[in-house]
Amino acid sequence: MLRRVLLSPPACRDLRPLVAAVRGKAVLITGASYGIGEATARLLASCGAEVILLARSGERLEVVAAEIRGAGGQTSVYPLNLTDLEAVRAVASQIAANHPRIDAIISNAGHSIRRPVLDSTERDDLGRLLAVNFSGPAALLLALLPRMVAQGGGMIVNVSSASAMPPGIPRWAAYQGSKVGFDLWLGSVANELHGRGVRVSSVYLPLVRTRMIAPTRAYRFAPALTPLEAAQSVVYPLVQPMRRVAPWWLKGQQVATLLFPDALDRLMGGAEELVRRLTRRKR
Ligand SMILES: NC(=O)c1ccc[n+]([C@@H]2O[C@H](COP(=O)([O-])OP(=O)(O)OC[C@H]3O[C@@H](n4cnc5c(N)ncnc54)[C@H](OP(=O)(O)O)[C@@H]3O)[C@@H](O)[C@H]2O)c1
Numbered sequence: 665m666l667r668r669v670l671l672s673p674p675a676c677r678d679l680r681p682l683v684a685a686v687r688g689k690a691v692l693i694t695g696a697s698y699g700i701g702e703a704t705a706r707l708l709a710s711c712g713a714e715v716i717l718l719a720r721s722g723e724r725l726e727v728v729a730a731e732i733r734g735a736g737g738q739t740s741v742y743p744l745n746l747t748d749l750e751a752v753r754a755v756a757s758q759i760a761a762n763h764p765r766i767d768a769i770i771s772n773a774g775h776s777i778r779r780p781v782l783d784s785t786e787r788d789d790l791g792r793l794l795a796v797n798f799s800g801p802a803a804l805l806l807a808l809l810p811r812m813v814a815q816g817g818g819m820i821v822n823v824s825s826a827s828a829m830p831p832g833i834p835r836w837a838a839y840q841g842s843k844v845g846f847d848l849w850l851g852s853v854a855n856e857l858h859g860r861g862v863r864v865s866s867v868y869l870p871l872v873r874t875r876m877i878a879p880t881r882a883y884r885f886a887p888a889l890t891p892l893e894a895a896q897s898v899v900y901p902l903v904q905p906m907r908r909v910a911p912w913w914l915k916g917q918q919v920a921t922l923l924f925p926d927a928l929d930r931l932m933g934g935a936e937e938l939v940r941r942l943t944r945r946k947r
Contacts, residue, residue: 667887671870673911674904675896679711681903687712690766691902692759692808694746694801695773697724699874700823703891704770704898709737716759716766719773720745746773746800747792756807765815768902769808771801771850772823776839778880789838797842802849809853809862817861821901822850824866826914830921831928834936854907865901868910869894 668675676682691708695701697719705715709732717725722743729739740762744755759766775796777789784790805820812818827833828843847866854864871877871888889897900909921928 668889668893670913671887671889671911672893673867673869673897673909674900674906675893676900676903677896682707682899683711685903686768686899688714689768690714690716690763691768691770692716692718692766693770693772694718694744694804695823696728697721699876700869700872700891700894700898701770701772702728703895704772705739706732707892707895707899709739710735714738714740716763717741718744718746718755746804747795749799749803752800752803753807756804760808760811766808766812766818768819768821769805769812770821770823770898771805772898773801774823774843774876776836776876778835778839780835781837784838790841793838793842794845797839798846798849801846805850805853809857812862813857813860817863819902819905820850820854820862820864821898822847822864822866823898824868826868826870826911828866828868829914829918831925831932834932863901863905865906866908867898867901868908868914869897870911 686708691713693701693705693708693715696705696715696717701719705717705728709715715732715737717729717739719725720743722741725741725743729741732739742755742759744751746752773796775793777784777793779787779789824847825843827836827840828847833840850864850866854862857864869889871883871886872891872894873888874891877883877888897909900906
C-alpha cells in the first residue's frame with residue numbers, strides 16, 4: 665500500500681468507472697504479449713472492451729487471447745514487428761478493414777537498454793531503440809490516425825516512463841532519448857489535432873517489475889509496481905482524460921530540474937563516477 669502511494673501515478677483501482685468508460689469499445693494495445701501491455705489487455709477485456717492485441721510473438725499473443733476469450737472477453741491478434749515499417753502499414757490496413765472503429769490506441773510496446781554510451785555505438789543501441797520506441801509506434805499511429813479523425817475522434821495513450829523527463833540518467837541515453845523523442849512528437853500531434861476529437865495522454869510510469877528490468881541487477885531489490893498496478897494507471901486516462909498522468913514526485917523533480925539544473929546534473933554525474941570507481945575496485 666505504502667509502495668503504491670509512494671510510487672504510483674493516479675490509477676483506476678475501482679473498476680466500476682472503467683467498465684462504464686470502455687464496455688463495448690475497441691481498444692488496440694501494442695506490446696500486449698508480456699508485461700504491462702498484457703496486464704492492460706487483460707484488465708480492459710475483463711471490463712468489457714474488445715481488445716486488439718499487437719506484438720511480435722504471435723504464439724504468445726494467441727495464448728493471451730485464448731485466456732481472454734475463455735473468460736468471456738472479445739479479442740483479436742495481429743503479430744507485428746514495429747521496426748518493420750512496411751509491415752506496420754500492412755497491419756494497419758488489415759486492422760482498418762477488420763474493425764469498423766478503434767476507440768483507443770494504447771502505444772505500449774517498447775524496449776530498453778542500459779549500457780555505457782562508449783560501449784553502445786558498435787551495437788547501434790540508439791538506432792535500435794529509436795526504431796522500436798519512436799519510428800515504429802509513430803508509423804502505426806500515422807497509419808491509423810486519419811481513420812480515427814474520420815470516425816469523429818478517439819484516445820491515444822502513450823505508455824511513457826518517469827525517465828522520459830530530465831535530468832539525463834547515465835547509461836540510459838538511448839532509452840531516454842527515444843522515449844523523450846516519441847513523447848514530444850506525440851505532444852505536437854496532440855496540439856495539432858486539438859478540436860478534432862483525438863485526445864492524447866502520456867502516462868509516466870515508475871519502475872515496474874517486468875522482464876524489461878530483469879537484466880538490470882541494480883533494480884533487483886528496488887521498489888517497483890506490479891504489471892497490474894501499472895496497467896491500472898495506463899487505463900486511467902480512459903476514465904479521466906488528462907494530458908499527463910504522472911506520480912506526484914515527478915512534478916517535484918521537474919520543479920527541481922528548473923530551479924537547480926546544475927545541482928541535479930552534478931548529482932547524476934557524481935553517482936555515475938562513484939559506481940564506476942566501485943566497480944573498477946571490485947575487478
Ligand atoms: N518496466 C518498467 O520499469 C517500465 C517503466 C516505465 C515505462 N515502461 C514502458 O512500458 C512499456 C512496456 O514495457 P514492459 O515493462 O511491459 O516490457 P516487456 O515486458 O518487455 O514488454 C514489452 C512489450 O513490447 C513488445 N515489443 C518489444 N519490441 C517490439 C517490436 N519490435 N515490435 C512489436 N512489439 C514489440 C513485446 O512483445 P514481443 O517481444 O512479443 O514483440 C512486449 O509485449 C514500454 O514502452 C516501456 O518503455 C516500463
